[in-house]
Amino acid sequence: AAPHRLNGKRIVRGTAKPGPQSHVHIIISRKDASNRYSLSPGSKHKTSEVQMHGKTVKRGFDRDTFIKNSENTFDTLFKYRRNYVETYTARKTFLKDPKLYFSMITKLPTNEKAVAFKLLQKSGVNTTLLSIPTSKLQLTIKAINQLKKGIGKAIESGSIGI
Structure with a gap:
């Protein structure tokens, strides 16, 4: 489920x-004031340096670096404590490898994991499948529920639909 859901x-x-x-x-100009540096985020050139008319010219735009630096600047300026699920890196991971994304969330410290689950729930992601038992009682309940599901499937598959 995409995290772009509401209710x-x-x-x-x-x-x-x-x-x-x-x-x-x-809003950024396509070139800097000296007309030496390409600032275009739509540029197909990766950030690199080339020789042009005998001068070394930087070209391209590194969108990933720009977004990461923007996040860091915002967080520092406003003393914002960004949770993993709110980061650009997490968003890219979610798009490329959802299993790794959810694996990373489960490895967060308990308090950060709780915040991550709340943020995901607010955005409409079903987090019940991701819940990890934190006590023996929760582990026992989860095991019993899994056993119930398994028995239910076995009865269902053994039935001839009567």
Whole structure:
């Protein structure tokens, strides 16, 4: 399930969302003031240096570095404690390897994991499958529920539909 859901419904353009609705547009010139550096985020060139008219010119735009630095600057400036699920790195991991993404969440310290689950639940992700027992009682309950499911499947598959 994509994390872009609200109350079980997919978020689309025009969907009313709770809370403050603000965002930022960053407008950057295609070139810097000296006209030597390409700043275009849409540039197909990776960040590199090339010789042009006998001068070394930097070209390209490293979007990943820009976004990571923006996150760090924001977090430092506003003393924001960003949870793993809110990071750009996590979002990229979720898109490329969802199993690794959820594995990383389960390895977080207990308090950060709790915050991560709350954030995921707010965004509409079903986290019941990800819950990890933290006590013997929870482990026993989870084992009993799994056993019930298994017995239910066995009865269902042995039935001839009468």
